């Protein structure tokens with residue numbers, strides 16, 4: 035069937051773009067151990083810059099200088115800056131810490147680009163391609179000069195990379211670093227220089243991909259670049275994050291597969307359009323479930339890994355008894371003040387804002403369980419919350435069940451889903467599990483939410499406020515008190531779990547999966563439990579959000595539960611303190627209060643307030659490298675130390691640089 | 703009676719053969735030494751026997767049953783415990799908590815429902831068991847300290863205690879004395895002998911410290927470049943010229 039061949043070939047340009055980003059991912063992962071989730075965002079930076087430079091209303095530059103500035107200058111400069119300012123200092127940090135930092139950038143960078151004075155809020159039609167996009171026919175295949183340029187540039191880049199590796203001194207050093215960063219250091223190679231170069235190179239690839247791909251979208255939006263990121267991640271995982279040729283092949287294969295799905299399947303069928311958009315996520319998820327050989331590299335396959343100094347411990351701090359007492363009294367006093375304020379002081383507007391903050395705090399406790407206790411990065415908490423909300427709304431609508439009961443059932447549904455999502459955990463750990471949750475989060479939004487079976491009818495479903503013990507919580511003050519009580523209840527449960535057998539086992543697993551397994555505990559089972567409990571909490575909170583809004587449907591989803599918002603949640607909680615209840619509550623309240631204070635008190639426009647808060651939350655994650663225990667906890671510990679004047683082994687003082695030439699385990 | 707028997711264990715990493723057709727046996731209550739120069743494959747062998755790595759060839763029998771592809775935690779439940787050369791302690795947790803986690807894992811105690819009901823309480827019998835092991839290892843004074851603040855030697859003892867409290871039939875100890883000075887080593891050797899004397903446990907011990915090996919092990923197996931180059935009674939093997947060449951010559 036010549037048609038099939040033609041469709042397949044049409045997928046090659048897109049495949050090349052995927053491949054470029056995938057190669058960048060592999061390159062930085064191998065040279066610096068960072069799985070950089072921000073490459074999609076970096077591609078977006080170059081695309082947006084290119085667009086602005088070419089836009090006749092802004093700069094109106096011709097193609098060549100625009101490409102030079104946006105791809106050849108800006109992209110490597112960004113990579114250099116990120117390495118210099120951040121990643122270089124994280125070299126011995128655990129992979130998950132590096133992932134968190136890149137997650138913060140993933141959140142912050144698109145928001146920065148979208149600021150009014152940068153990309154502006156005008157209609158962002160896709161920029162013109164680097165070459166003409168008029169259809170031409172080459173060997174009977176419908177293509178365009180732009181697509182041909184895309185393919186040629188990609189192939190040349192890969193060949194250039196190959197030459198660089200084989201023929202130049204720097205390339206040789208890079209290959210050595212890829213084999214064993216520690217070994218290279220011992221051999222006197224300047225790893226900083228090599229790392230810098232790798233970052234510039236891979237950022238260049240991302241920028242190139244961004245500019246090449248932009249014309250293929252109808253509009254320039256950051257969301258499309260998440261799709262690009264997922265596809266590139268799929269190709270990179272196919273390459274097991276180590277093989278550049280395989281990353282290239284994987285990218286092309288994915289582009290071709292997508293084009294085939296688009297061309298061969300009937301276009302008017304819901305299932306087939308769904309299939310096309312789901313392909314990269316499904317491939318990524320499928321690879322994570324079944325692709326052999328992923329586990330070996332999860333902990334870094336460096337034969338010299340043993341000489342690394344141990345990573346600074348996140349919790350080498352025992353809380354004195356008086357601190358616990360003080361905490362409890364403060365929490366109690368705060369609660370009393372809060373209740374009085376609720377009943378007497380807040381007006382309707384602030385009542386609404388605070389209620390939202392309290393419900394979010396409850397949802398954020400789900401992050402406390404999965405990230406804080408179990409040490410697993412989950413990026414699909416918003417999906418769990420949404421499932422709880424959708425389930426609550428539909429149960430109430432269809433069966434007329436009481437809202438509170440429906441919320442509990444919704445939590446159970448979310449828990450089942452959480453356990454399912456954790457299944458890759460039975461064989462994977464760390465960053466791969468995080469990727470699986472990211473794939474699921476994006477897939478949930480793009481594929482599952484549009485389905486009626488998941489989100490219900492197109493109209494918003496009405497969700498009543500609960501009626502309990504003769505109190506009608508339609509009253510907003512009463513409802514806020516109810517939410518606060520539920521928050522306290524869930525916080526209590528989380529604390530009980532943390533202090534119990536499960537919490538201890540999870541905490542142990544956080545620092546040593548091997549140690550836990552050697553005691554006879556199944557780490558897979560522990561992770562499934564953590565995800566299920568976490569999803570249940572998120573789902574319950576989602577249901578609460580639905581009754582708060584008095585309705586649920588796709589609009590409420592868009593306003594509260596998008597996967598991007600979910601990323602911000604996780605970043606925020608991790609930044610503030612993922613292990614403690616105060617961390618989650620501070621997070622929930624700042625999430626809403628921050629932007630309202632900007633908007634209502636400082637008079638910033640609503641969109642700007644939204645962007646600014648997301649940018650700050652994202653950039654906040656950069657402090658994670660220094661304070662893995664979170665800002666709130668770090669301040670608490672400082673306070674305790676100040677008061678007790680007794681050094682309680684601060685993690686900051688742990689040795690961070692041990693002479694690599696003196697391996698701790700060698701015998702004299 | 704033979705407790706553990708490994709036959710023809712072979713493990714390759716990209717390019718190198720880390721283990722080549724290795725046999726190892728250990729009787730009940732026996733202490734076997736496993737020695738060999740750096741990079742000989744000792745840790746890799748432990749990893750293959752405990753299920754961390756899957757050998758490319760060979761079989762591992764425990765109490766006569768083939769362990770096949772059994773996962774680490776399932777082997778642990780059969781009574782195989784270990785310590786690690788690169789310590790695998792639980793950061794931020796106290797010494798007591800390490801032993802408590804191990805004890806509860808061993809008894810399959812706890813779980814979400816009991817977490818909610820018990821409110822984090824520790825049963826007196828649990829405290830007794832933990833304290834008994836702590837006392838035996840001389841760790842009672844450090845019980846409530848977080849492991850991050852401990853010295854290397856104490857950390858190794860915590861790993862030992864964590865392994866012993868699971869009442870294993872067999873413990874693999876990977877360089878339990880590395881990083882300790884002569885006096886500390888002698889102390890730990892004595893502790894280990896005492897702990898072994900009152901338990902029904904066999905030990906396979908990787909150690910570079912020849913004196914310690916001589917004190918503890920009746921029998922040793924010598925690995926070099928992934929092959930067993932000698933095995934038998936400790937004193938005979940240590941006299942073997944091939945062993946001296948491969949190993950002792952390098953160290954002394």
Ligand SMILES: Nc1ncnc2c1ncn2[C@@H]1O[C@H](COP(=O)(O)OP(=O)(O)OP(=O)(O)O)[C@@H](O)[C@H]1O
Pocket residue numbers: 335337715716718720738739740741742743744745746747787
């Ligand atoms: N995960 C791995 N990937 C690649 N090679 C490995 C891996 N683990 C071990 N090796 C290699 O296998 C060989 C055996 O290593 P192993 O750690 O088992 O030696 P050892 O006898 O324990 O040495 P030491 O006395 O230094 O602890 C070494 O050459 C090592 O580099």
Ligand SMILES: [Mg+2]
Pocket residue numbers: 744745746787876
């Ligand atoms: Mg070893």
